[in-house]
Amino acid sequence: MTVDRAPTEIDEAGWHWLRVKHVTGFPRDARDGYFPEHDVTRPAATTEAHLPAIEADEESLPADAETVADADRLALETTYLSGKWLVERPPEAVDDLWEAVVDDVAAGRFWDAKVSTRAGCEAFGETEHAVLVFTPNYFDRRDVDRVRRRLRDAHGVTREIRYRPDVYTLEGVHETRLGPLTDSGSARFRG
Secondary structure, eight states: OOSSSOGGGOOOTTOOEEEOHHHHOSSGGGOTTHHHHHTOOOGGGOOGGGOOOOOTTOTTOSSOHHHHHHHHHHHHHHTOOOEEEEEEEOHHHHHHHHHHHHHHHHTTSSSEEEEEOHHHHHHHTOSSEEEEEEESOTTOHHHHHHHHHHHHHHHOOOSOOEEEEGGGGOTTOOHHHHGGGGSTTOOSEEO
8 A cells, every 4th residue: 555544544634646656756757667668658759650640530539630639749749648547436446446556556567546535535526536547658559558458357447437648637738729628527548
């Protein structure tokens, strides 16, 4: 466990998220082993040739294809290529999932993760906890899909989950540029 208490036990005001920093180190992009282990291109080495293809019939797009492509170009410009799968779990199921996710981060199968605490759920008005499992480069769809499969196969995640690039919430990005992508429900991938 990341701390000596489970996410459902943390109810101190202001402590909304629990991270795995003791496992991953900080900053998280310094964890060099993940990239060669999973053959993932480092964000700083990513080029325009790595831009993800956008299929015209892709139903899960949160906006028109050009807006999504603009967000991808912004991510490339800023090298802000991380993103995360969002898994929602009720309080009675989140602690076990969180412990297993932390184990996967420690083993190098996942790059990073965080979970909302009981205080966070109360502050956000949520009934379920959010477990966020990060990848370092969402342009690497193979790695994004590998993490999703691991969540499904090893951790029993059966409900649809969504993947949200961090660039969609980048501070200072004007809503006029990203439009509907700034909506908290938008996702680049679903699975």
